[in-house]
Amino acid sequence: MSDGNSGYVTGGEYNRDSNYIPDRITADGSGGWPVEAGRYRLVVARACPWANRAVIVRRLLGLEKVISMGMCGPTHDERSWTFDLDPGGRDPVLGYERLQEAFLARFPDYDRGITVPTIVDVPTGQVVTNDFAQMTLDLSIEWTAFHRDGAPDLYPEALREEMDDVMQRVYTEVNNGVYRCGFAGDQAAYDTAYARLFTALDWLTERLSTRRFLMGGSITEADVRLFTTLVRFDAVYHGHFKCNRQKLSEMPVLWAYARDLFQTPGFGDTIDFPQIKEHYYVVHADINPTQVIPQGPDTANWLTPHGREELGGAPFGDGTPPGPPSADETVPADSGPGGLGHR
Template sequence: MADDANPTTADDQSTAGSYVTPGTEFTRDDRYIATRITADGRDGYPVEAGRYRLVVSRACPWANRAIIVRRLLGLEDAISMGVTGPTHDARSWTFDLDPDGLDPVLGIPRLQDAFLARFPDYERGITVPAFVDETTGQVVTNDYAQMTLDMSTEWSAHHREGAPDLYPEALRAEIDEVALAVFKDVNNGVYRCGFAGSQEAYDAAYARLFSRLDWLSERLSTQRYLVGDTITEADVRLFTTLVRFDAVYHGHFKCNRSKLTEMPVLWDYARDLFQTPGFGDTIDFQHIKDHYYVVQTDINPTSIVPQGPDLSGWLAPHDRAALGGRPFGDGTPPGPVRAGEEVDPQHTADAMRG
């Protein structure tokens, strides 16, 4: 499945603070390391438990996809995970959450080090999520759109018992179609609003975003999930934007026709997923707000992080089960979050305090 030329998100750019070009429409860098980790190892990187480290930031919606998919499929034993801090400087995401500021497995202070280990003259954005080969310390790929699909299809031998099929073969064409529309108008649409360099560019992006959200509301008014009757890759991709909508996109990115809480169908849908194991337990609202409001200084030059909004409603009941559907199909929910990979409980308590 392609994501509109696999665009790089502004969350992941290596130059902190510079995102808006006056007078222009926001565009994205599509230059990714296209190497894949596959069951047959055709790109030189075979699927191998314990060999690769998934480097993520909980702030980034694109990395959040990989965190969710890894957890739903039960790949924790096969793929280790390193978590950067929520902010980055002009060079790279950094491991400032770890003791001495070093990733405990890779032994590096910056994700950039893994990119330069493989490509000494690397000049593109240092992006998350990224797979790093623990045996060499070199980055393998940062192609986030392909990474989650490969976790579903290439890593199946290492899935947990009862893992859901997030990319069922019979539904792939429809998943691809829906996910691409969601990407162009919603996942990318919020950035086209927030980083618009002209009124005309903003107005067009704003109209396109909310037209698609209205379309999604209509689609989800009669079915529990985006494609079929189970959670798929398409739901993961929409969720990571919706969960950030009121916290950052509504105000910071000027996506302010409606809050998510004012779009009843989408609000119920997002809460249904948030309360499903593997989704809400990956979300760190404090990291999300810190990233957008601190790093993106051309939008928020003071780097002041707002106290609001009230996020306690994420735990409120919803009626989505009345639409039927089986979240995990013939599978089962994932177990508790692995020790050491939990979201900071104080961050969760603060967000849900109301």
């Protein structure tokens, strides 16, 4: 989601700019953007936890052949995320070098952050939305005509009221809470942020000690949203963002829960640890002026047994896991657990 600002620490408490393009792609097309196979391109970066949500949900629901995916590199400058992983540094579908071009194609005077995930209308090359929270919910509730057979119900209607409350707390206290620690501009702001984060992690520990997933026996979008922060915790947030009361691997319940998800198709196979580390340690130069990327931690422990099956349930309920990712969307073998190389 990072927008390319050169300075992230501005003094006092960190407040996220949450003014996104609110357009939605809907089954009835009432907002001008109808659900349509092949029309839209999801632009993401593997490094970004907010984009990682969309990558996972798209995969779990089997929308890969319906919504194409463009991949930005792990770092960006003040202007924009860039397509430096693609031949010639251009997205092969949009023809853009920078995601910024899609925003300017629709809003010539756009002056806000250029964030991922973003959905782009391929025929016009214009941004549709970068509202990351609504985007993934709409993949579940508006794109049902294109879901794969056996796709999970990630936003069950009967659970939505409670689930919305859980997801809101996860967002404010954990997803954004780690950033509140990392970008705190003074000691008092950091101390408050640190206390809030670990209070929430203790609450999650208690909740997950008796149920396999956040809402019960099967995976929902709530788990996707928590996972993308937990999977980055030891590699980035513990040290870089000073979230260091404990490592995730020292919190037994959350560590086992995170490994359970990591080892589930559609979760761990979207994770590129070297890109994650390169993004945070290089882009946040005001926190890490040397831009040195740490070698550790060893990530092979993500593949160790988790034992969460004892709590019952099934990750996909009555459904089935997604198949393996396509060759062009597969994370390189040396970038997953145990892979310590840098790009």
